[in-house]
Amino acid sequence: MAEPLAPGATIGIMGGGQLGRMLAIAAARLGYRAHVFTPEAGAPASLVAAETTVAAYDDRAALAHFAAGVDVVTFEFENVGLDAFDVVEALVPIRPSRTVLATAQDRILEKSFLNSIGVPTAPWMPIRTPADAEAALAAVGLPAVLKTARFGYDGKGQAVVREEAEIAPALAQLAPPDHPFPTLIAEGFVAFAREVSVIVARDAAGNRAAFDVVENRHVGGILDLSIAPARVDAGTAAAARDAAFAIAEAFALEGLICIEFFVIGPGEVLANEIAPRPHNSGHWTIEACAVSQFEQQVRAISGLPLGDPARHSDALMKNLIGAEIEALPALLATPGLIPHHYGKTAIRAGRKMGHVTRLYPRGELPDEGGIAAAFRPALG
Numbered sequence: 001m002a003e004p005l006a007p008g009a010t011i012g013i014m015g016g017g018q019l020g021r022m023l024a025i026a027a028a029r030l031g032y033r034a035h036v037f038t039p040e041a042g043a044p045a046s047l048v049a050a051e052t053t054v055a056a057y058d059d060r061a062a063l064a065h066f067a068a069g070v071d072v073v074t075f076e077f078e079n080v081g082l083d084a085f086d087v088v089e090a091l092v093p094i095r096p097s098r099t100v101l102a103t104a105q106d107r108i109l110e111k112s113f114l115n116s117i118g119v120p121t122a123p124w125m126p127i128r129t130p131a132d133a134e135a136a137l138a139a140v141g142l143p144a145v146l147k148t149a150r151f152g153y154d155g156k157g158q159a160v161v162r163e164e165a166e167i168a169p170a171l172a173q174l175a176p177p178d179h180p181f182p183t184l185i186a187e188g189f190v191a192f193a194r195e196v197s198v199i200v201a202r203d204a205a206g207n208r209a210a211f212d213v214v215e216n217r218h219v220g221g222i223l224d225l226s227i228a229p230a231r232v233d234a235g236t237a238a239a240a241r242d243a244a245f246a247i248a249e250a251f252a253l254e255g256l257i258c259i260e261f262f263v264i265g266p267g268e269v270l271a272n273e274i275a276p277r278p279h280n281s282g283h284w285t286i287e288a289c290a291v292s293q294f295e296q297q298v299r300a301i302s303g304l305p306l307g308d309p310a311r312h313s314d315a316l317m318k319n320l321i322g323a324e325i326e327a328l329p330a331l332l333a334t335p336g337l338i339p340h341h342y343g344k345t346a347i348r349a350g351r352k353m354g355h356v357t358r359l360y361p362r363g364e365l366p367d368e369g370g371i372a373a374a375f376r377p378a379l380g
Contacts, residue, residue: 002204004303005071007031011298012070012092014084015077016043016052018342018352019278019294022286023076024049026294032302037066044343045076057084067091074255074301076277078104079151095301096255100276103251107149107185110274117250119243119271122262127184133171137161140188146170149183158221161186190270192262196230197281199293200244201300201309202253208245211293211309213237216260216281219321222350226281226317227365228288235267243271256297258282283355284315287338313359316374325353330378337378 005011011027013020016038024034024045033050036043039057046052051069055062057080067073067088074095082105085098094101103109108126115121125136127146137144142164148157159170175181195218200210215230216223230237244259251257258279261269282293291299291307299306320327320339325347331339339356347353358374360366366374 002303005032008033009071009302010035010050010069011302012037012066012073012088013045013049014057014073014075014080014088016040016045017077018044018344018354019076019280020045021048021342022283022292022294023074023278023297026292027298029295030298030302030304032298035066035070037063042345047343057081060087063087064091072301074277074297075101078276096251096253096257096276100251100253100255100257104274104276105150107147108183111185113250114247114271114274117246119246120269121271122190123188125186127186128181130171130175130181133167133184133186134164136186137167140186143189145187145189146174147185147187148174149185156221190262190264192264192270194230194232194263195260195272196232196236196240196263196269197226197258197260197279198240198244199256199258199279199282199285199296200241200248200253201256201296201306202248203300203306204254204303206249207306208248209296209306209309210241210244211282211285211289211296212311213240214281214284220350222321222352223280223319224321225319225371226284226315227371228284228311228315228317229365231365232263233266236263236269239267240269243269247271247274255300256293280319280352280355281317283340284317284357285309285311286340287357287359288313288315312362314362314365315357315359316365316371317355317357318375318379319352320354320356322349322351322353323347324379327378327380328354331356331375334375334378337375 010033021044035051036045036049037053053066123140143162195216198213202208212229215227217225258275260272278293285292288311341354
């Protein structure tokens with residue numbers, strides 16, 4: 001195995017959002033510099049990075065200059081054209097690999113990959129032309145959801161179809177008549193008990209580590225709350241963890257990934273999405289574990305030993321969306337709450353502005369009433 005990156009080495013981060021911000025902070029803690037590549041001036045990650053390149057993702061000269069000045073490249077945002085990574089990879093290693101990124105960018109590649117290694121998913125079919133839609137929806141059954149095959153996140157690029165009359169409006173929403181038809185997938189609804197996720201890391205030597213499975217609740221397609229650990233039986237947690245490890249091995253992963261699952265019964269999970277980077281549902285690890293998901297990512301890509309992912313506390317993590325960030329003074333004044341502000345100044349509906357965590361002794365997560373009250377009175 002290659003020697004770890006020496007202290008003072010520079011980690012390149014593609015993307016300038018809050019995940020990159022927390023990744024840069026973790027890198028600094030371990031003695032590394034972070035160089036962020038982002039098209040957005042004043043992006044959250046650039047506010048804490050040692051260096052920032054502000055340029056478009058298709059600026060080949062800027063990409064080459066960026067790659068020439070770093071020792072390894074990772075990404076906090078996967079919706080970047082693969083051409084950008086081709087330029088970078090010619091000069092410096094990318095971890096996780098371009099293959100992992102390409103698979104996670106495309107729902108058809110992603111679902112095909114998962115099924116090929118024996119990880120079950122909800123029923124799905126590709127839609128490459130408008131004429132494919134009716135047959136695809138008939139194959140997966142109604143109700144179903146239409147999704148763009150590429151570049152969708154936080155509920156974007158999706159439309160629910162409950163009956164045949166809704167097919168045409170859904171297609172018009174995702175594929176406006178005056179635009180080229182995008183490749184879509186039709187995905188059948190499944191009766192799930194909970195949504196959960198698991199974050200795993202793997203290094204070049206094949207060492208692996210998994211954080212505890214967490215339970216996630218979404219509002220409007222955006223993660224609202226994560227509960228760590230997930231309130232599932234041991235067999236279900238093991239099924240999710242084992243599937244995540246299988247995915248990491250199939251990729252020969254060097255880095256960190258998050259897999260989102262639907263729990264459909266005891267010991268039964270269906271994979272929903274792969275995120276080849278730190279994930280919103282892992283923010284609780286910053287306070288509840290000795291090694292956060294962000295530090296684990298840095299360790300995995302830099303050749304350092306993976307850290308122990310065990311949690312020392314149970315946790316609730318609540319996203320602060322849009323105007324909820326205005327409660328920051330009240331959150332700071334409430335004992336037991338640990339808020340994070342991402343440094344974004346423009347407040348918009350649906351925009352992730354920060355998050356807040358509350359810790360509990362292991363085994364002492366509150367009941368539903370306690371969960372509902374966990375962030376009161378600060379958040380109402």
